[in-house]
Amino acid sequence: MQNSRSKPCSCPSLKLREVASMYFTMVAAFLVILVVALQGSAPRESDFPYKVPLDPQGLLELSWNVSYPEQAVHFQLLIRELHFGLLFGMSDRGEFENADLAVLWSDGHNSYFGDAWSDAKGQLHMDSQQDYQLLGARRAPEGLYLLFRRAFSTCDPKDYLIEDGTVHLIYGILEKPVHSLQAINISALPGGLQRVQLLKPNISIPELPSDMKSMEITAPDVVIPSQETTYWCYMAELPEGFPKHHIIMYEPVVTAGNEALVHHMEVFQCTAQFDSFPHYNGPCDSKMKPDRLNYCRHVLAAWAMGAQAFYYPEEAGLAFGGPGSSRYLRLEIHYHNPLVFKGRRDSSGIRLYYTATLRPYDAGIMELGLVYSPVMAIPPGEHSFVLTGYCTDKCTQLALPAAGIRIFASQLHTHLAGRKVVTVLSRDGRERQVVNADRHYSPHFQEIRMLKEVVAVLPGDELITTCTYNTEDRSRATVGGFGILEEMCVNYVHYYPQTQLELCKSAVDPGYLHRYFSLVNRFNDEEICMCPQVSVPQQFYSIPWNTFNRDVLKSLYGFAPISMHCNKSSAVRFPGEWEKQPLPRITKRLREPIPRCPPALEPQPAAPVPLNLGQLQRD
């Protein structure tokens, strides 16, 4: 902290680093002029509609916007306390090694900006192609603003490809002067990680009705526990006789100052099967929590850090209130308090906007993916093991209206081993469209995401959800199930018009799995108990995981028929034969998108850009 009083920005004048060629000199000169030119014009709030704190104290604040025509992101980074520089960047899963970084560094006299990458040991190297493009810098009372731009795809193999879904942002703080970028090892710096959906969809906001009302479901001045992770549960209640309304929008209400602590929030509606629910206000894992709260699982609203307001499409709203609907709501807030602040008070929550003028369609939520069953298992020690859940043509044929449904949002869900989740729509055996894909999925960042494009699903279509798991840290098999160390593969899709189909999921046929156990048993001369009283998890736990047994399990999942859950609710199936169904056959796969490399705003030399931070101090 005391370093912040030294003078990192004391260079008296604009000074160009020695550059080798006239070309570089010209480009660098142009850039410096650009920097100076932009210093005067303070960007408006609306220029950067998305905002997230990077660190738990909120000393670093990132705002950004997305230009789909330019295929680029513009960043505004507010550094409240500048020491000797800052690293900001992206990496596959938030690791500091093999990261793609924008670096601001100072040797105590001069300051520079450059695009760099960290190797497998965290050591920094200058990128041969400078793709974080500095657009400006501005000193303000609250701190230093850095403005820069990055194309989604740069075609520099050292660069991160910005894709839909989760992006792991990282930062590191330079507390001492450094003499060159190459002298920095990010693994040795204080820093951290923040997950965001960088490529927010570019959706126009539907018109809101004049009779719209709002209601806040917020925590009642909770003292945030002084521990890293807390899930707080608070029960709220709709007025008696509250008639059916449509929720048409909701937004977060975050207590000022707690922006870096409130990680995510959800509002659940309780089941109508009980007339009343106990009032409760406390940690969700407390022994004092009444068991009945486990019956409050129907999602009404969900928000995670970095997300904005959620709007329903113009023709649809989420029904709540009225007969057959519980008056009881449960608010769940995940407080993430890694610095273990004590006595911090919070009244965050979600503000629901609703209307009594019902829209044409009720919105619904449908669960795609895998049944929560131990028959779907992941061997231990796998880097990327894939499980696939199917919603078959037979089920959509039976359960969807002739005009089909329209999916407008999606929430992906796995437990701790989940690394990627992708749902694809297939018609007549051909993959047609990605419904939602997150190739950097984190179980710690489960948002409801608006889709960039609404997906129309017709009767007879197939929805195929693929989850990739990492079990390198585990010594026994991970089976499907509800436990946190068991796994799920789910995509909750939000759609309209609502249908009776609540669940369209699959699992491998148990008979075929039994054959697998038997096969493994005989092949390896192992004594795996096949006695009927031994559970499926126990049988998985006793498999010796050699390459053959792993390979054959993959082959089994890619071949064996499935048991379909084509259900009206979690227990009631649609009529029909759903056992031993054939696996959907895909004759044509979607191509992986080939990244475009749009031309940079200006050609960028492989040399740092000098920054006149001394001049900035005069502001």
Next chain:
Amino acid sequence: MQNSRSKPCSCPSLKLREVASMYFTMVAAFLVILVVALQGSAPRESDFPYKVPLDPQGLLELSWNVSYPEQAVHFQLLIRELHFGLLFGMSDRGEFENADLAVLWSDGHNSYFGDAWSDAKGQLHMDSQQDYQLLGARRAPEGLYLLFRRAFSTCDPKDYLIEDGTVHLIYGILEKPVHSLQAINISALPGGLQRVQLLKPNISIPELPSDMKSMEITAPDVVIPSQETTYWCYMAELPEGFPKHHIIMYEPVVTAGNEALVHHMEVFQCTAQFDSFPHYNGPCDSKMKPDRLNYCRHVLAAWAMGAQAFYYPEEAGLAFGGPGSSRYLRLEIHYHNPLVFKGRRDSSGIRLYYTATLRPYDAGIMELGLVYSPVMAIPPGEHSFVLTGYCTDKCTQLALPAAGIRIFASQLHTHLAGRKVVTVLSRDGRERQVVNADRHYSPHFQEIRMLKEVVAVLPGDELITTCTYNTEDRSRATVGGFGILEEMCVNYVHYYPQTQLELCKSAVDPGYLHRYFSLVNRFNDEEICMCPQVSVPQQFYSIPWNTFNRDVLKSLYGFAPISMHCNKSSAVRFPGEWEKQPLPRITKRLREPIPRCPPALEPQPAAPVPLNLGQLQRD
């Protein structure tokens, strides 16, 4: 044919095509000047040491040289009868579709040269990057010479990557004027295919002794049968009492005019177990051929089209003559006569150069890869199924001298389904060096190839040979064996000093294969007869080839222990336990080489280069 009398080259003067920008104009002008400049200087024979006829009539003759420093091939193409142009190029396996082509075409007035590619339908498109670089053109009494250059690797995704091993050259003849390159569909043109090893190794020729003698083993004025394919067998005999000599070199003797018909030739020595062999001169598949000729299989020399003389390394020679060695030799010539010429006479063969002054080491031949056993099988309908044969550390430890052996040449061998063959040397579980690799391997082009680098193999090293097969045209499994519709995976390596180890090959443990049959049986509820009297091929033929059974067979071959043949001769094993041996474990694989893209000789526009063929006619 009569088209050849029309005037394709009648353009009166150099005429530039309209080009869009000054840049293109400048470059094109430079090139035309280059073309003209080179017309005067006739290249010497030694400039293009390698030569091969492209068509069965020998109307197209390709000569080339290889520059390893430049990573480029220089081609000289002699066109004896020019119609309205010619296509020359390369493709994966000689197909006309998806090929990379240099095209010379004329609209009847003007002629052009360009780099093009053919799509999946054979339609031609101009390459955006022009990588066949025209260096010159020259008219001579025998025809038109075109000189052009091509880098091994261009990094244009439409271009063929020139690699070690077989290259499939293709040609097509334009018999009518065409108005643009885009108007050409190569699939509709007359043309053909020629296989060559384009990247000949750059080996210095060892000094030859003054007492060197030579002997020709040639066909005795054979009338080539008027059928497409003939394997001709001719028995020759060494003089009685011929003492031990070293063959130190051999070269082809091809009857003038038959260059395009003599496809390959081999000289085999007969076994010493019989005192004499019948004289025979006739087709190898004739019923008249004495059975005893099947005992003449020890290769002394092998040549294939496009190959040059074969030199043994200075320290070694191939022993023949003397006690314990048969006096009888069998010459086998493959005549390839697709145009069914009648009455063509041939006295081709191989000239052996040998010395009585024995060199320090006898050279030997060792067989690596898979045992000829039906336990190694390929399911039907596979695009690229891989089988792997191992020469284990245990065998090399036992059989090789402490100083190791040096492999200097290699002949890869499979039957008709073979598509790729690669042998890699592994030491301490790490792949160290490619011994020989042919990623465009053709069973119709089996040369003995000198290695670019001699490979030292030490006791304890592993030699792993991987063969890739295509069985898309087959309806039942292909098992290992001697039959032409059975498969082999062999690398005959030529090395010194000779050891007792003749065969270092493997096959999957038969017990594990039996478990596989049993497993497939139970898993699929199929009635595959497991009775002991049913042969392994019969069991493979009765498998229903679903994806599970295919996958599990792959897993089996990648997991099950092996039976090693570490043999002194095909029937005598070295002492030791060779059954149920563990598969060699590879902890580090060789990286695929990343193609370098050396800068082109000159920047090339994406526009055809005009050629002044009218001027050429004046020569």
